[in-house]
Amino acid sequence: MIEIVFLVPLATGALAFFLPRPSGRTLLTLTGAVHLPLSILLWVRQPEALFAEYFAVTPEGLLSLLVISLLFFLISIYTTGYLKTANIRSERVFTGSMLVFLSTMTMVTLSDHIMVMWIAIEATTLASAPLIYTHRSAATLEATLKYVLICSVGIALALLGSVLIALSMDVGGVNVPVAFSALAVVANRLDPLWLKAGFVFILVGYGTKMGLAPMHTWLPDAHSEAPSPASALLSGVLLNCAYLGIFKTNKIMHAAGLGHFSGTILIVFGLASILVAATFILKQTEYKRLLAYSSIENMGIIAFGTGVGGLAAYGAVLCLIHHSLIKSSLFLSSGNILLGYGSRLIDSTGALVRRMPRTFVAFFSGFAGISGFPPFGLFLGEVFILIGAFRGGHYVGAGVFIVSLCVIFAGFTNHVIKMSFSDAAAGDRVEEKPAMVWPQYALLLTSLVLCFWIPESLYETIVHAVNSIGGRL
Amino acid sequence: MIQPVDTILALVLLSVLISFGSSRLPALIKVVAFQGVVVSIVPFFIGHGLTTGGVVFTLATLLIRGIAIPVFIYLAIKKTAIHREVEPIVGYHASLMAGLVLMVAATFVSPKFNLPQSAGNALLLPTAITLLAAGMFLLMARRNAIAMVLGYIVMENGIYLVGTGFSVRTHHIVEFGILLDVLAGVMIMAVILQNINQAFDDVDTALLRSLKE
Numbered sequence: 226m227i228e229i230v231f232l233v234p235l236a237t238g239a240l241a242f243f244l245p246r247p248s249g250r251t252l253l254t255l256t257g258a259v260h261l262p263l264s265i266l267l268w269v270r271q272p273e274a275l276f277a278e279y280f281a282v283t284p285e286g287l288l289s290l291l292v293i294s295l296l297f298f299l300i301s302i303y304t305t306g307y308l309k310t311a312n313i314r315s316e317r318v319f320t321g322s323m324l325v326f327l328s329t330m331t332m333v334t335l336s337d338h339i340m341v342m343w344i345a346i347e348a349t350t351l352a353s354a355p356l357i358y359t360h361r362s363a364a365t366l367e368a369t370l371k372y373v374l375i376c377s378v379g380i381a382l383a384l385l386g387s388v389l390i391a392l393s394m395d396v397g398g399v400n401v402p403v404a405f406s407a408l409a410v411v412a413n414r415l416d417p418l419w420l421k422a423g424f425v426f427i428l429v430g431y432g433t434k435m436g437l438a439p440m441h442t443w444l445p446d447a448h449s450e451a452p453s454p455a456s457a458l459l460s461g462v463l464l465n466c467a468y469l470g471i472f473k474t475n476k477i478m479h480a481a482g483l484g485h486f487s488g489t490i491l492i493v494f495g496l497a498s499i500l501v502a503a504t505f506i507l508k509q510t511e512y513k514r515l516l517a518y519s520s521i522e523n524m525g526i527i528a529f530g531t532g533v534g535g536l537a538a539y540g541a542v543l544c545l546i547h548h549s550l551i552k553s554s555l556f557l558s559s560g561n562i563l564l565g566y567g568s569r570l571i572d573s574t575g576a577l578v579r580r581m582p583r584t585f586v587a588f589f590s591g592f593a594g595i596s597g598f599p600p601f602g603l604f605l606g607e608v609f610i611l612i613g614a615f616r617g618g619h620y621v622g623a624g625v626f627i628v629s630l631c632v633i634f635a636g637f638t639n640h641v642i643k644m645s646f647s648d649a650a651a652g653d654r655v656e657e658k659p660a661m662v663w664p665q666y667a668l669l670l671t672s673l674v675l676c677f678w679i680p681e682s683l684y685e686t687i688v689h690a691v692n693s694i695g696g697r698l
Numbered sequence: 699m700i701q702p703v704d705t706i707l708a709l710v711l712l713s714v715l716i717s718f719g720s721s722r723l724p725a726l727i728k729v730v731a732f733q734g735v736v737v738s739i740v741p742f743f744i745g746h747g748l749t750t751g752g753v754v755f756t757l758a759t760l761l762i763r764g765i766a767i768p769v770f771i772y773l774a775i776k777k778t779a780i781h782r783e784v785e786p787i788v789g790y791h792a793s794l795m796a797g798l799v800l801m802v803a804a805t806f807v808s809p810k811f812n813l814p815q816s817a818g819n820a821l822l823l824p825t826a827i828t829l830l831a832a833g834m835f836l837l838m839a840r841r842n843a844i845a846m847v848l849g850y851i852v853m854e855n856g857i858y859l860v861g862t863g864f865s866v867r868t869h870h871i872v873e874f875g876i877l878l879d880v881l882a883g884v885m886i887m888a889v890i891l892q893n894i895n896q897a898f899d900d901v902d903t904a905l906l907r908s909l910k911e
Binding site: 354363371377387389403537 | 811846864880890
């Protein structure tokens with residue numbers, strides 16, 4: 226009965242549309258608090274699905290599910306504080322959409338049928354569009370329209386990719402359910418030409434949603450215009466969900482012996498994303514957009530690592546987990562900064578260390594973490610990807626990777642130092658609510674702990690997931 | 699012998715050219731509506747043993763893509779101040795030329811794919827590829843948001859044809875494409891909201907100007 230994990234938030238989400246404000250907030254945290262133990266239970270027990278044809282527990286799905294669940298719980302605590310401070314007119318729509326969004330993302334992680342996955346990813350778009358439009362201004366409307374338009378084209382292409390994979394079954398004369406697990410078993414009997422075509426369309430389709438360049442143009446707008454808790458969810462977990470679609474298709478490609486083909490394409494898209502992020506981070510004027518471009522960079526790193534394979538694939542999964550933890554903490558901190566300074570411009574902020582010391586600690590450590598510094602886990606992931614790239618003989622790719630990372634670090638440092646220490650916006654100390662600081666600390670602490678100690682079952686799950694896409698330790 | 703399907707598909711190809719040459723939204727809406735109706739009825743002619751569910755889905759697609767969405771857009775542009783001009787980035791003559799090149803290229807590449815049993819319907823795959831590319835072209839080469847949504851629907855039609863033509867399994871998958879229309883609906887709503895907002899903005903600035911004196 227694994228379906229209950231996404232049915233609970235769906236039900237509470239529907240309820241939240243009708244509840245008055247205070248109960249809606251409680252319901253949000255309560256659902257987060259229920260969802261986390263349910264996910265852990267799923268991890269420990271690994272039960273059968275009621276509709277086994279459509280849903281299944283897979284190692285990569287479990288990893289994403291646990292990240293989603295933990296993040297949502299912490300973000301829901303932050304959100305209760307945020308909603309009291311920020312003035313949001315349509316709060317019921319906001320909380321309801323957050324919960325439905327959680328439900329759809331959970332569904333993505335548990336789906337096994339290729340169409341259920343597709344429907345779930347489309348549903349995430351529908352559930353997150355109202356979140357981006359929360360502030361009801363012309364700018365948010367434009368960001369929402371851009372998001373829906375570009376992602377819809379991506380989803381349409383992913384549908385075409387799914388059709389082509391079904392076609393590869395017909396040409397190859399295979400008769401199994403159109404599910405990822407079933408297809409991986411019979412992969413070598415699928416028609417390779419149509420399978421390749423299907424993979425390309427699915428990569429471009431879900432890659433749009435994942436924010437890979439050159440299909441990333443919606444991402445900076447959507448992530449910067451959405452209220453910060455929503456940005457944290459969009460950036461921290463929605464991108465992972467889209468990656469999961471690519472991961473599972475890549476699994477079929479590897480089982481069919483076409484791993485080299487899919488790897489090359491992933492490397493090209495990954496490097497393109499890192500390069501685009503490096504170009505735009507240098508000249509950025511808004512800090513939320515800065516974080517959004519950093520998400521594009523990290524998605525590029527993950528795609529690159531997945532494409533290289535071997536040790537790099539393991540590094541990519543580590544990056545996936547730690548990027549979620551660190552980036553969501555950064556977006557939550559940026560919410561505090563936005564509430565405190567009332568501006569998204571880097572130039573209008575300053576003296577963060579004196580005016581908001583607690584947020585500063587979270588923001589600055591998050592910045593160190595996202596730049597790939599130890600003791601945060603992203604460091605390990607990136608090192609593994611680099612070693613994997615050198616071992617695999619991808620010297621040019623590794624070179625581009627290192628140079629871009631240096632440029633991004635330089636740009637990021639410049640902006641963060643300005644925000645933290647410059648006297649541009651000096652003034653009195655701003656009040657910081659504990660509920661709006663502790664979630665960030667918890668997220669960063671998790672990343673820090675996971676860098677030094679990975680529980681045995683978590684390690685096994687990662688290795689199990691990575692083995693299916695050509696990863697080796 | 700010319701099959702009825704090929705006649706229908708030839709009409710679809712013609713509608714692509716007309717849509718590339720239309721400068722006003724109402725004309726473009728009519729062309730896309732026509733295309734939606736014609737593409738939706740293709741399964742009735744190819745028929746891989748159409749089940750009752752299949753018939754229902756096909757009729758639903760016809761109703762939504764051929765009638766509901768075009769009427770919705772038509773009413774929307776009548777009620778709000780959405781610009782009627784499609785605001786081309788690529789001019790009409792160049793667009794028509796691109797359309798012709800698309801069709802030739804699609805016809806040229808189609809035989810290169812190994813297909814299960816698309817015997818007889820020589821135009822099916824070329825038309826599907828043309829529609830996909832034409833939809834993308836309208837999305838990129840028109841600045842008007844409604845024209846972009848219409849381009850998106852043309853693309854959906856192309857995907858529908860790819861799935862419908864080849865086998866029962868792909869047909870089942872492509873039936874889910876009906877959910878894409880939900881996204882199209884959301885986009886249209888957003889465009890309408892945007893125009894209402896702009897209308898209010900205009901009123902506001904006019905007020906400020908009159909108060910100044």
